[in-house]
Amino acid sequence: MITFTNTSKRYPGGFEALNNISFNLAAGEMAFLTGHSGAGKSTLLKLIALIERCSNGQVLVNGKNLARISRRGIPYHRRNVGVIFQDHRLLFDRTVFDNVALPLVIAGNSRQEIHKRVRAALDKVGLLEKEKLYPITLSGGEQQRVGIARAVVNKPPLLLADEPTGNLDPELSREIMAIFEEFQRVGVSVLIASHDISLIQSLPYRVLQLDHGRLINDIGGRL
Amino acid sequence: MMARKRPAQRPVAETRGASVGKRGLRIGLHTYLLRHLQTFFYALGQLFQKPLATLMTSAVIGIALALPAGLHTLLNNTQQLTSDWNNSTRISLFLKQNINERQSTALAKKLRTKNEISKVDYISREQALEEFSALSGFGDALLALDENPLPTVLVVHPAMVINSSVAIEALLTELRTHPEVDLAQLDMQWVERLYAMLDTLSRGIWILASLLSLAVLLVVGNTIRLAIQNRRDEIVIIKLIGGTDAFIRRPFLYAGFWYGLFGGIIAFILVQISLLFLQEPVHHLANLYHSQFKLNKFELVNTFVLLTCATLLGYLGSWLAVNRHLKDIEPS
Numbered sequence: 395m396i397t398f399t400n401t402s403k404r405y406p407g408g409f410e411a412l413n414n415i416s417f418n419l420a421a422g423e424m425a426f427l428t429g430h431s432g433a434g435k436s437t438l439l440k441l442i443a444l445i446e447r448c449s450n451g452q453v454l455v456n457g458k459n460l461a462r463i464s465r466r467g468i469p470y471h472r473r474n475v476g477v478i479f480q481d482h483r484l485l486f487d488r489t490v491f492d493n494v495a496l497p498l499v500i501a502g503n504s505r506q507e508i509h510k511r512v513r514a515a516l517d518k519v520g521l522l523e524k525e526k527l528y529p530i531t532l533s534g535g536e537q538q539r540v541g542i543a544r545a546v547v548n549k550p551p552l553l554l555a556d557e558p559t560g561n562l563d564p565e566l567s568r569e570i571m572a573i574f575e576e577f578q579r580v581g582v583s584v585l586i587a588s589h590d591i592s593l594i595q596s597l598p599y600r601v602l603q604l605d606h607g608r609l610i611n612d613i614g615g616r617l
Numbered sequence: 618m619m620a621r622k623r624p625a626q627r628p629v630a631e632t633r634g635a636s637v638g639k640r641g642l643r644i645g646l647h648t649y650l651l652r653h654l655q656t657f658f659y660a661l662g663q664l665f666q667k668p669l670a671t672l673m674t675s676a677v678i679g680i681a682l683a684l685p686a687g688l689h690t691l692l693n694n695t696q697q698l699t700s701d702w703n704n705s706t707r708i709s710l711f712l713k714q715n716i717n718e719r720q721s722t723a724l725a726k727k728l729r730t731k732n733e734i735s736k737v738d739y740i741s742r743e744q745a746l747e748e749f750s751a752l753s754g755f756g757d758a759l760l761a762l763d764e765n766p767l768p769t770v771l772v773v774h775p776a777m778v779i780n781s782s783v784a785i786e787a788l789l790t791e792l793r794t795h796p797e798v799d800l801a802q803l804d805m806q807w808v809e810r811l812y813a814m815l816d817t818l819s820r821g822i823w824i825l826a827s828l829l830s831l832a833v834l835l836v837v838g839n840t841i842r843l844a845i846q847n848r849r850d851e852i853v854i855i856k857l858i859g860g861t862d863a864f865i866r867r868p869f870l871y872a873g874f875w876y877g878l879f880g881g882i883i884a885f886i887l888v889q890i891s892l893l894f895l896q897e898p899v900h901h902l903a904n905l906y907h908s909q910f911k912l913n914k915f916e917l918v919n920t921f922v923l924l925t926c927a928t929l930l931g932y933l934g935s936w937l938a939v940n941r942h943l944k945d946i947e948p949s
Binding site for chain 1: 652856860861864
């Protein structure tokens with residue numbers, strides 16, 4: 395699903411965020427991306443979502459070379475990559491339903507289709523009864539689940555999460571992870587950036603460890 | 618490392634196939650139009666959420682457009698008033714004092730036979746005196762005179778075939794050669810001058826309209842630029858989840874459309890009120906000139922043109938702002 399080949403990212407000014415990274419994440423695989431702050435976790439996710447472009451090497455997502463995707467093609471690429479952010483990035487002037495529906499509206503689905511899929515997605519994250527509320531009235535964990543519902547509502551084959559449990563207590567974090575595991579079970583590839591070592595170690599998934607932009611460890615991958 | 622094909626990719630492929638193939642193009646098009654319509658009214662709803670700001674922006678546009686539109690209407694009215702004068706080119710022949718009535722009627726008769734002349738009005742000295750004393754208010758002064766100081770006047774209406782100023786000039790020269798004629802005067806000159814003035818004025822209004830249209834573009838552009846800045850976060854989020862530039866652009870373009878339309882409506886109302894306000898004094902003025910002239914209201918065609926131009930300007934202003942500023946907003 396994701397293949398990095400000798401990929402580097404150097405920002406203007408010379409800071410090297412990623413240095414010669416190579417790894418492969420299979421379709422349907424779930425993995426954690428870990429490392430200290432500034433190790434390059436976010437940059438790596440940004441390369442996959444085409445928020446940034448790599449300076450050297452190659453990134454393949456779903457068999458497509460991202461260097462070949464033009465500016466105009468970026469939105470269509472992003473529709474196949476569900477991204478979950480630490481700060482949720484919800485629209486606070488719209489209801490939970492409208493927030494989750496946004497990717498489907500963008501893709502031009504019909505009303506009935508949108509209604510069906512949004513309710514299915516909200517059901518999966520356990521927020522079906524809160525669809526009419528505004529995000530501001532929800533707790534942090536609930537907001538994160540709205541973000542997850544939005545990321546999966548158009549059934550992307552790949553999910554990226556950047557510190558999805560960053561602001562949550564251990565119990566809520568467990569719940570969030572359980573939701574990711576559910577998606578992984580139905581064949582979605584999941585890559586989660588996190589520095590919550592105890593949470594990562596409690597789960598049986600592959601761990602990619604970054605340090606100052608280098609991939610220093612690739613352990614697990616039992617699935 | 619791992620198996621490549623997993624059912625994960627299937628759902629995506631399936632939905633796509635279904636959306637294009639089975640449900641057919643018609644439903645796709647229907648959804649597309651529905652989306653547009655929703656955005657269209659969504660943009661309107663957004664404007665109504667801030668009624669005062671919307672009203673102010675629209676009012677600026679309205680005033681900017683009302684000025685050239687109003688002037689244009691007034692000019693049109695003036696041109697209408699003077700249009701029938703164009704066909705009334707006349708040459709007044711003032712005959713010499715020593716020409717008696719028989720001689721002057723003979724001249725009139727002779728002139729009437731000419732091809733270049735369609736009609737000759739004969740105004741005798743007595744008629745002229747009567748008219749003059751009635752209209753000028755100098756009646757009493759004239760009575761004090763021993764004899765009628767006014768000459769006999771022949772008013773020559775050139776035929777329709779004579780419509781160039783050169784031909785009229787030639788006719789004038791010819792008429793001057795008659796020994797009975799003291800003075801031949803073309804009553805046209807001041808009309809021509811008026812027309813030249815109106816032409817200049819018309820150009821001036823076009824220049825004004827162009828400048829104010831530019832102002833409208835800038836006003837709408839600036840308003841939309843602020844709207845884009847206010848919704849920066851939203852734009853970033855939409856870009857992150859795969860919104861195309863066209864999708865993001867759409868509500869702003871429709872907002873520009875609405876601003877333009879509201880501005881046009883305000884301009885229309887302002888012009889109508891101004892005309893209504895001018896109606897009475899103009900009528901009074903016309904009465905003083907023994908004219909039945911009435912100020913015409915804004916015509917339907919002009920209303921349509923005004924609203925269309927206003928809407929297009931709004932759309933264009935928004936388009937410029939969106940193209941300029943949307944590219945700067947990228948997720949990071």
